[in-house]
Amino acid sequence: MARPLINVPKTVRRGDSFEIRILIAHPMESGQRRDEYGKQIARDIIHSFLCTYAGEEVFRADFFPAIAANPFLAFTARAVETGRLVFTWTDDHGAVAFDTVEIVVE
Amino acid sequence: MFQGGVAHAAPHSGYDDAGPQVRAMQDDDTQNPGFLWVQQGETLWTEAAGSRATSCATCHGPVTAMRGVAARYPAFNPATATPITLAQRINHCRTEHQGATRLPPESDALLALSTLVAVQSRGLPLAIDDTGPLRPFIAAGETFFRTRQGQLNLACATCHEERAGHHLGGALIPEGHANGYPQYRLEWQKLGSFPRRLRACMLGVRAEPLPADAPDATNIELYLAVRARGLTVETPAVRP
Numbered sequence: 001m002a003r004p005l006i007n008v009p010k011t012v013r014r015g016d017s018f019e020i021r022i023l024i025a026h027p028m029e030s031g032q033r034r035d036e037y038g039k040q041i042a043r044d045i046i047h048s049f050l051c052t053y054a055g056e057e058v059f060r061a062d063f064f065p066a067i068a069a070n071p072f073l074a075f076t077a078r079a080v081e082t083g084r085l086v087f088t089w090t091d092d093h094g095a096v097a098f099d100t101v102e103i104v105v106e
Numbered sequence: 107m108f109q110g111g112v113a114h115a116a117p118h119s120g121y122d123d124a125g126p127q128v129r130a131m132q133d134d135d136t137q138n139p140g141f142l143w144v145q146q147g148e149t150l151w152t153e154a155a156g157s158r159a160t161s162c163a164t165c166h167g168p169v170t171a172m173r174g175v176a177a178r179y180p181a182f183n184p185a186t187a188t189p190i191t192l193a194q195r196i197n198h199c200r201t202e203h204q205g206a207t208r209l210p211p212e213s214d215a216l217l218a219l220s221t222l223v224a225v226q227s228r229g230l231p232l233a234i235d236d237t238g239p240l241r242p243f244i245a246a247g248e249t250f251f252r253t254r255q256g257q258l259n260l261a262c263a264t265c266h267e268e269r270a271g272h273h274l275g276g277a278l279i280p281e282g283h284a285n286g287y288p289q290y291r292l293e294w295q296k297l298g299s300f301p302r303r304l305r306a307c308m309l310g311v312r313a314e315p316l317p318a319d320a321p322d323a324t325n326i327e328l329y330l331a332v333r334a335r336g337l338t339v340e341t342p343a344v345r346p
Contacts, residue, residue, distance in 0.1 A: 002146040002214075007136040025142045027295065069295035070139040 004087070004099055011104045012079040018103075020051065020059070021074045022087060030065040046071065046091045053103070054083030079105045117334050118270075120280040120345055128292070132344040140221060140290045140342020143214065143297050147222025150215060156206030162219070165203065169222060176224035177233045177339050180328045182240050189243045189324050193220045193299065211318035217297050221288045224341035231338050232285060234331045247329025250322055256313030262326075265307075277346070282307075283334040284327060286343020297342060300327050 007021040024046065031043025043065065051059040058077040077085075082105045088098040121129060131137050152163045166172065176192055183190040190198070193211065196219050200206040209216035236244055251262045265274070266282030273279070287300040294302075301323050305315035316323045 002142055002149075002218075005136065005141055005145055021136045023137065023139060023142060068292065070142060072137050072139075 006085075006087070006099060006101050008085060008101055008103055011106055014079055014081075014105050017076045017078045019074060019076050020085065021072070022051075023070060023072045024049075024089060025070055026089075026091065028063075028065075028067050028069045028071060032065070044092045046089045049073065049087070049089040051075070051088075052086045053077050054081055079103070081105050117283055117337050118281050119283055119285060119334075119337050119340065121286070121340060121343065123271075123278050123280045124345055128344050128346055131290075132340070132342075138290065138342060138344055140225075140288070140297055140344065143218040143221045143288070143342065144225055146214065147218035147220075150219055151222060156200065156204035158203070158205045160204050162199070165199075170226060172223045172226040174227055174230060174233075176227040176341065177230045178235070180234075180240075180324055180331070182235075182238065187239070188321065189240060189328050191300075191324055191327060192223060194319065194324075196220060196223065212299060212302060217288050217299065220299070221297065221342050224288070224339060227339040228341060229338050231336065232331050232334055234328065234335075236332050240328060243325050244329050244332050246322070247325035247327070248333075250326050251329055251333075256308065256311030258311040260311045262307065282330070283337055284330040285334050285337045286340035286345070288341060289343040289345055291345050293346065 002025050004025060005023040009018050012018045026046050027044060028046065029041050029044040031041070031045075033041050035041055045065055045067070046063045049059075049061045049063065050057065059073075059075045061073065063071065082103065084100050084102055086098060086100045088096060090096050121132065124132075131139075135141050148169070150162070151169050152161050154161045154164075163169070179192040179195070180189040181195070182188075193216055196216065197208045201208055209219070234240065234244075254261045254264070262282065265279050269279050270281045271279065284300050284303070287303070288297050289303070290297050299318065301316070301318035304323055304326065308315040
């Protein structure tokens with residue numbers, strides 16, 4: 001499915017910390033469930049997630065099969081300069097997805 | 107006026123029965139997974155489709171023009187002289203006005219457009235007109251609600267009126283209002299339509315589940331909307 005929902009302030013004062021919220025559209029199929037015909041559903045989870053801000057890593061997470069579908073992450077960063085937040089995540093299909101949003105520092 | 111028995115003088119939303127974590131998820135649009143479908147719906151709203159290469163926005167303008175619409179659905183369709191659900195209405199625009207194919211029930215695209223249209227009415231009271239031509243369909247929905255069915259021989263009313271507030275296995279039985287559809291269910295790990303919820307409850311009593319577009323499925327949706335009068339549209343609601 002679709003793009004993630006990313007929520008960050010449009011502008012932040014230099015030196016202030018700000019919250020980054022991201023809701024990622026992903027089934028996070030644990031590999032433990034069966035479909036309606038009793039067949040095991042193949043595992044398909046995001047296993048790693050990375051966020052960089054102005055080129056620097058600010059948050060990294062490893063995911064596990066017990067995490068529910070459409071995972072939500074919230075974390076903070078400190079405003080240093082106007083730049084891009086880049087979110088990258090990789091799932092069991094090897095698919096690397098990313099999205100990006102600009103943050104203006106005043 | 108159709109009154110759904112004792113409990114429903116002041117209906118009680120399933121929101122109130124959900125735990126604090128589930129309510130917090132519904133209350134915060136940045137955490138509510140239903141908004142993934144709202145966002146997808148916003149893209150589809152302005153995307154040209156079908157042989158006429160028109161988008162929803164071509165005819166309807168900004169989607170905010172849809173405020174109030176979902177609160178009136180299912181509505182009476184004079185062309186067929188039957189009620190029509192919001193999802194059927196959207197598909198009608200696809201086939202008649204866009205020259206496009208019907209979106210399958212439970213497809214992400216149909217859920218996305220339905221949720222986008224319905225969220226415009228969030229917070230508005232349900233407003234089905236039960237004084238006009240919908241009356242016989244509402245009555246048929248109420249009959250369905252009160253008729254025992256399935257191998258367990260239970261009516262919707264057995265659980266959602268008589269036993270509302272009691273527990274069934276681990277789950278609290280809610281009053282069974284349908285004011286938040288399409289709705290995100292943690293159990294489904296996905297957004298789902300009212301017909302999907304209906305099938306789940308019918309399977310629960312081991313009855314033959316109704317397909318999404320069965321007339322009885324629309325009648326029961328209509329009756330539930332009248333019975334829930336006083337509640338507001340919660341789409342996209344979050345439930346356990």
